[in-house]
Amino acid sequence: MIGLAAAESGLGAYLKDRRSRLDAAALGFSTSRRRTTGLRREEVAGRANISVTWYTWLEQGRGGAPSAEVLNRIARALMLTDMEREHLFLLGLGRPPEVRYRAADGVSPRLQRLLDALEFSPAIIKTATWDVLAWNRAAAAVLTDYGALPPGQRNILRLMFGQSRVRAAQHDWESVARFVVGAFRADAARAGAMSEVSQLVDELCQISPEFTALWRENEVGAHGGGTKRLRHPTLGVIELEYSSFVVEERSDLGMIVYNPVSPADTALIRDLMKMKLPAS
Template sequence: MPARSEPSLGAYLRDRRTKLDPAALGFSGRRRTPGLRREEVAQRSNISATWYTWLEQGRGGAPSADVLNRIAAGLMLTEPEREHVFMLALGRPPEVRYRPQEGITPRLQRLLDTLEVSPALIKTATWDVVAWNRAAAVVMTNWEPLPPGERNILRRMFGDPRVRTAQQDWDSVARFVVGAFRADAVRAGAASEVGELVDELCRTSPDFAALWRENDVHAHGDGVKRLRHPVLGPIELEFSAFAVDGRPDLGMIVYNPVTPEVRERIRTLVHARQGENGADGSPPKAA
């Protein structure tokens, strides 16, 4: 019989268990084949050896998400490997586990810094800004002097009159921000984590409370942001939102000047502010 070419859950599980070191996991005894035995994987996964054997043999029907998560833990799978197991078994990825982490990698910060005249930032699912470039500090908000707790887009939008004044259509922007925030939090599996922030904003901002009660949801995607800048004057920026691979808790937003004239005005201001802040030109630091 020719070998099957399509991916198989059983074949993948067998391959993963052969990659594990029994001694390192506390199992002893002579073995004819490398890796863990089926019953040892079942023991580590807290499921029956018979059920695990059936899975490797392609019997017994589709396993539940709970069983797959137990097996993923028992086999010490990485997040991409766990997702692959779910796709093989159920045809869908697992539910997102929101696990916020501190800061970003230096590589991500360098990526932001290459965008000289395009304001760019990285935010969490709760819309805390954790990294930004010099253009963002000059054109939008200089997050550096703010305490970490104040580096939150929603707190700034609904609590800082200067941010409100800078929006050419604050009502539309605020409605969009609240709807996109709601969608981001659920997509990242952080619905429970936003509760404290939402309660705070509902207490301090009637505008936010009213918009939150409407239950609107918006995709961040892309669009145009219109600002009244105190130095640059009225400007238009096209924005695009990007996911950060491997970090469901993070999203990146890049704002591009709509016209060459605005691009050059931003470039001139960025260079001027860089000179004011010192010749070293050190970029803003991630939180």
């Protein structure tokens, strides 16, 4: 009875709650003589392509732990969000599901407004493969004018290893390059995107011996925070503190905010944006 009670308050209760929230009519099921809201057990089992008995046992805490495949089928049947699917796995298997990388092609208006609110702090949103999806005016002025690049070229590693202008702007290019490669490797692996970055890695190995050497070192790193110094060809050195954040409900997206270290650095960025000089 203890095991059943635990299941009823965990996985079983969660499954019951999720199926009770689905609209049977919208999913093509008859609602006549239906005494409860949501889907019946047999309807969920049919949508998940598993036996009614097995699904019933899961709700009753019987039959042992389900497989990851069964939980994935149930998650699709119940139309769970990514966060709800993760919770289902934690209840059923005691661990999150394996990472499934999905490419992103933009950000919400809310996130863009957040970036734009940072007037003199360059800020970007990047993917796990380090493609820049969104940026503010300060980032376009101080870092790179991403809007002037084709979408496929808005990649931080392509810029770091393929653009002499970006390389020259780094105060200590070798140190920055090593850090970028290690953090990129860690982000791609964490997001399950190593196969997606293979073509990019091959391309960079062909154009940059430095990247090839760093990639072969197999070092990993974290992109948490620190200080960055950039050389602008006209205004001189700009010093920035940077912090990295995971975007809410999208662990594959990261926001990086660069804050001027001093009022003098803020003034340099303000002047740069007013003058509309080429990005440094």
